[in-house]
Amino acid sequence: MSEVAKTKEPKEPLFSKKNKQLVTDPLTDNNPITIQVLGICSALAITVQVKQAVVMSISVMFVLILGNMIISMLRNLIPSRIRIIVQLVVVASLVIIVDQLLAAFMPDVSEQLSVFVGLIITNCIIMGRFEAFAMANKPWPSIMDGFGNALGYAWILVLVAVVRELLGSGSLYGYKIFGSAIPGEEWGLYTMGYANNNMMILPPMALIVVGIIIWVQRSRNKALIEEH
Amino acid sequence: MAVNRDSNGYTFAFAITLVVVVGAILASIAMWTKPYKNANDEVKKKMDILKALLPSEEANDISRKNAAEEFVKYVNMEDAVVLDMNGNVLEGEDAFSIDIKKQYRDKKLKAEEKKYPLFVATNKEGKKSYVIPVVGTGLWGPIWGNICLAEDMKTIQGATFDHKTETPGLGAEIKQAFFIKGWIGEEVSDENGFKKFEVVKDNSGALPSKIDGITGGTITSKGVEEMANRCLEIYVSYFNNLKK
Numbered sequence: 001m002s003e004v005a006k007t008k009e010p011k012e013p014l015f016s017k018k019n020k021q022l023v024t025d026p027l028t029d030n031n032p033i034t035i036q037v038l039g040i041c042s043a044l045a046i047t048v049q050v051k052q053a054v055v056m057s058i059s060v061m062f063v064l065i066l067g068n069m070i071i072s073m074l075r076n077l078i079p080s081r082i083r084i085i086v087q088l089v090v091v092a093s094l095v096i097i098v099d100q101l102l103a104a105f106m107p108d109v110s111e112q113l114s115v116f117v118g119l120i121i122t123n124c125i126i127m128g129r130f131e132a133f134a135m136a137n138k139p140w141p142s143i144m145d146g147f148g149n150a151l152g153y154a155w156i157l158v159l160v161a162v163v164r165e166l167l168g169s170g171s172l173y174g175y176k177i178f179g180s181a182i183p184g185e186e187w188g189l190y191t192m193g194y195a196n197n198n199m200m201i202l203p204p205m206a207l208i209v210v211g212i213i214i215w216v217q218r219s220r221n222k223a224l225i226e227e228h
Numbered sequence: 229m230a231v232n233r234d235s236n237g238y239t240f241a242f243a244i245t246l247v248v249v250v251g252a253i254l255a256s257i258a259m260w261t262k263p264y265k266n267a268n269d270e271v272k273k274k275m276d277i278l279k280a281l282l283p284s285e286e287a288n289d290i291s292r293k294n295a296a297e298e299f300v301k302y303v304n305m306e307d308a309v310v311l312d313m314n315g316n317v318l319e320g321e322d323a324f325s326i327d328i329k330k331q332y333r334d335k336k337l338k339a340e341e342k343k344y345p346l347f348v349a350t351n352k353e354g355k356k357s358y359v360i361p362v363v364g365t366g367l368w369g370p371i372w373g374n375i376c377l378a379e380d381m382k383t384i385q386g387a388t389f390d391h392k393t394e395t396p397g398l399g400a401e402i403k404q405a406f407f408i409k410g411w412i413g414e415e416v417s418d419e420n421g422f423k424k425f426e427v428v429k430d431n432s433g434a435l436p437s438k439i440d441g442i443t444g445g446t447i448t449s450k451g452v453e454e455m456a457n458r459c460l461e462i463y464v465s466y467f468n469n470l471k472k
Binding site: 045046048049052077078079080081082085086089093096097100101103104105107108116169198201202 | 233234238239242243246247250253254257258261264265268272292395396397398443444
């Protein structure tokens with residue numbers, strides 16, 4: 001990285017206020033899902049169970065941090081006319097590498113992830129951060145930005161999954177919270193006539209839950225409401 | 229840098245370099261991980277056969293670590309047979325090495341050329357069971373599994389189903405215990421021969437062999453139904469010949 005040597009600016013501490021903000025901003029006031037409304041596709045597809053939401057979040061974090069770093073290192077070399085294609089190649093290659101390594105050395109995890117690894121490519125947050133941040137910033141802030149945005153994505157994803165799994169399947173992370181609804185073997189709340197809300201399992205409910213989160217967030221912080 | 233980064237030459241050079249570098253990296257990673265993946269696949273195949281074979285308490289103890297060891301305890305590969313589409317035994321075939329998923333994908337392969345392996349296992353009490361590998365199509369991609377018949381060659385004693393790309397929480401639920409439970413105890417044949425299955429909602433179907441489907445996973449459920457009916461029928465004719 002020759003450009004690091006060339007700069008004459010005083011060295012910024014690794015965890016300066018500015019760098020910390022890169023991590024904390026996406027958690028709330030600049031959240032990729034609730035404010036930028038990116039990554040909705042995966043929020044919809046994989047929030048039926050908490051476990052899958054967690055695994056997806058970790059995978060996205062890995063790809064986003066590494067991808068941001070690579071794009072940021074290449075930012076002065078990438079021709080501007082094909083930059084989107086270059087970004088796409090980087091994210092696709094990273095995803096394939098992750099997929100291959102998992103299949104070879106962590107086959108159990110690879111089976112759990114199944115289709116999600118491929119879904120990472122379609123996550124607009126990744127391309128969004130490459131284009132909006134990594135193309136214009138140095139590697140370290142880009143890594144922080146990737147971490148922050150992945151975390152902001154993760155907590156919303158897990159929150160939606162908690163609501164959907166609890167109300168839709170009566171369990172959390174696979175553990176039966178409300179008892180069991182299997183006919184003939186009911187226990188817990190189900191013996192008293194409680195029934196799971198099957199609506200929660202269907203994709204539209206993910207959007208409605210995300211909508212409620214957005215509503216709560218904007219009513220608490222009026223500055224986030226757009227003026228028309 | 230003196231190079232004009234917006235020139236056509238630079239853009240082409242960058243694109244070509246990028247493709248070559250990325251291609252080389254991906255190809256070498258694929259080659260390097262291949263032997264590991266093949267070994268994993270073989271262990272997985274043994275695991276799946278054991279999971280269909282053993283009662284659920286014991287099946288839960290099967291992991292990648294002990295699968296190969298446990299497999300030889302139960303399954304004697306010398307008893308395994310390979311059948312053709314009419315249920316006749318094909319001699320000189322290795323049942324374990326037959327890749328039924330590959331056969332199923334291969335559209336050029338004629339039905340007569342397809343081979344159907346059957347694994348025969350003996351439990352601690354000396355009772356035999358028969359493990360039948362099955363393969364079919366779900367909503368997004370292939371689904372597969374193993375169905376294990378008890379000593380009477382008609383009662384389903386256990387099963388496993390798996391998939392690669394079915395919708396999580398919906399079609400992907402075919403691998404869960406509650407769905408598999410519906411299959412256990414069902415019979416694949418009666419005096420009239422093969423008995424078709426139906427995967428339906430709340431016992432609404434017309435056929436006697438009904439299995440509870442998955443809410444929101446109708447197409448995958450129907451895929452399992454088609455897979456079981458198509459594959460099991462071949463083996464039933466073999467079993468009927470064997471009983472005579």
